[in-house]
Amino acid sequence: MTTASQTSAEEHGVQTAHRPVLVVDYGAQYAQLIARRVREANVYSEIVPHTFTTEQILAKNPAAIILSGGPSSVYADGAPSVGADLFEAGVPAFGICYGFQAMANALGGVVARTGLREYGATVTTSVGEPHSLLSGVPATQNTWMSHGDSVQSAPEGFEVLATTAGAPVAAFVNAEKALGGVQWHPEVKHSDFGQKVLENFLFEVAGLEPNWTTGNIVEEQVERIRAQVGDARVICGLSGGVDSAVAAALVQRAVGDQLTCVFVDHGLLREGEAEQVERDFVAATGVKLYVANEQERFLSALAGVTDPEQKRKIIGREFIRAFEEAERAIIEEAQAAGEQIKFLVQGTLYPDVVESGGGEGAANIKSHHNVGGLPEDLRFELVEPLRTLFKDEVRAVGRQLGLPEEIVGRQPFPGPGLGIRIVGEVTAERLELLRKADAIGRAELTAAGLDDEVWQMPVVLLADVRSVGVQGDGRTYGHPIVLRPVSSEDAMTADWSRLPFDLLARISNRITNEVDGVNRVVLDVTSKPPGTIEWE
Known part of the structure; x- marks a missing residue:
């Protein structure tokens, strides 16, 4: 790439x-x-x-x-x-x-x-x-x-x-x-x-003035992006998440049609999220969007794989390959028009900068890559308009830019998507089952007015686990679904969210009634540490 x-x-x-x-x-x-x-x-x-x-x-x-x-x-x-x-x-x-x-x-x-x-x-x-x-x-x-x-x-x-x-x-x-x-x-x-x-x-x-706002951020970053990019073309990978969407919207505000966004649909997003990128984001920003439909590619590469680290590596590798193929097509189009693509947009946030050393001598807690990992021979210069911001500030900037609440208010979601919320092999059938369960959980959380109180609620399918149940007067042998609602400010530490019992009951009843193959819903009540937010 x-x-x-x-x-x-x-x-x-x-x-x-x-x-x-x-x-x-x-x-x-x-x-x-x-x-x-x-x-x-x-x-x-x-x-x-x-x-x-x-x-x-x-x-x-x-x-x-x-x-x-x-x-x-x-x-x-x-x-x-x-x-x-x-x-x-x-x-x-x-x-x-x-x-x-x-x-x-x-x-x-x-x-x-x-x-x-x-x-x-x-x-x-x-x-x-x-x-x-x-x-x-x-x-x-x-x-x-x-x-x-x-x-x-x-x-x-x-x-x-x-x-x-x-x-x-x-x-x-x-x-x-x-x-x-x-x-x-x-x-x-x-x-x-x-x-x-x-x-x-x-x-x-200290005698300081409270004069730093999201309005300042947008104005400063638009000016900075224009100075950095000039009249060159820019490419951005949209993941479906908040960070890449806000980063792209900022760059679009700064340089307009010089930006082309690439959305690699790997088939591992939650229900309705691919449509939000292709329809709602484009409508809100007017961005040029190149869509690569790669669901079959990812499912084939993940066939038979159960180890979570191997899943992550496969998803990252296939994302890079799919992005490279889309990129070549965009580069050829630019060259035919006598233009050159010089820049790549990354949705890097300030915690990522701090935890990976930040060029400031800080401890290198982890290396950071926005989606799947960047290749070693990346020829583009990075544009990172969110590099000074925390997650809540990114959401505020997104709202300032007029992005739909369905995008800026979205719960944090891992780059490998539902691929690491299925404990076991990833298949089309299991993805569909998990999407339905996840959609029910998110809909009920929203209906209860708890979106602002719960940092995120991963819904996990224990695909390699079966439990006996009784449904429709008959014995079933179905999968358990795990609800993992957590409260946090920055995901560095987290506690499990004490959801109302009647809400948990509604979610459980709907999932077991509406999602074929699931006969049990369980609640994860582990804090972080010792547990992580995601299961894999």
Whole structure:
């Protein structure tokens, strides 16, 4: 197919006209959540690793800096540290948990192990004179703690604002230098006034303005895409999911008919989704769409395969091959018109950038490819208009662009599609059975008004499992269907959704009554971790 200039991520990657609030990640499980919370306050935020030097941090021209939590002790050998020079640069800074202790330690405060560890819900009490950092917050509040060390004394020039049973200094501020911090985690919802404290830092202490919106995103990215693409042709692979649809719509808004979208219909989508791409997306955007109907190709390649990793590899491989064939036809058409295709659109999101290293030295948690994996010899330069965004922001941009709610509100869906929601061999009959069951589950969830509360509800067919049942006064030997409703903010962690019993009963009754071959519906009540959201 083609190979992208890997420099495009650096040349056209995580960039915005807004000065960022930088979240320095000290290994926190909540670093992405901090950035999300800042953005929810309409302030642009990015994440950088703690390995960044002061010079590297300041080179990004931050409007403010937030030091995240982390698992280390500031006084341990090899623990991440922060230089005092960062706090002399005139940039407002805020420490959270470990970041709070790191700031105290760098500026001459005392951090030690008290023997009074605090994990989970903790009562925090304000002390001293009221300060804008805790403005609008009760004198006694519930906060979420996770620490064994505590700040024993604040650095010179800092005012102590709060305390707990295990933390003599639970919050402090230096108003003159716009520096402050808290021992608790304001970014988690378990801290009752956490968002208020973060916003107090951003607006009252740091003096920032809430001026980053989805409207800004669309305007900035349209301008950036036009500058990157010029008058060249662009190609985009539509998967049927939210990310590729919004990425394509942004590029279409920027360069119009220079974009051609390719939809490889592998036959593994949910009921009605292929039609949504071919009909609703085209109607909403006016995009040029090339459809490759490849259901038989994928079914043949998956015949007899039960191993989930092998399924993923086969689906990825066949997608690339089908995309390449469509691409060659589009390239020939462009060449006949004296034009050249130079760019490929990818729906890469900011969590993907962070987790795959992001070109910033962050830990390489996983490699990321939007659909099935890009080949090593990709010749195109990548256009990644969603590279700065979290999932909820992508949905907001999609709505701003006028995409149908059926597309932008769609539950997250794995690239390999229903192929990995069938535990066992993938066949046309099993796909049809699963589509019907999935459609019933989604329809009932929507009718109950729970789409916004449930992150997603994978419906899984245990194709190689049979159970005895009684239907129509006769014995049956059918397949079980598993419902996996989960609640999450970013899919990094998740809990099973406590759906109303009457809703579960309706879904179960409809599936066993309306879907031939299914005689049992079960509920997965496992959180993540230990379980993943998808079964395969």
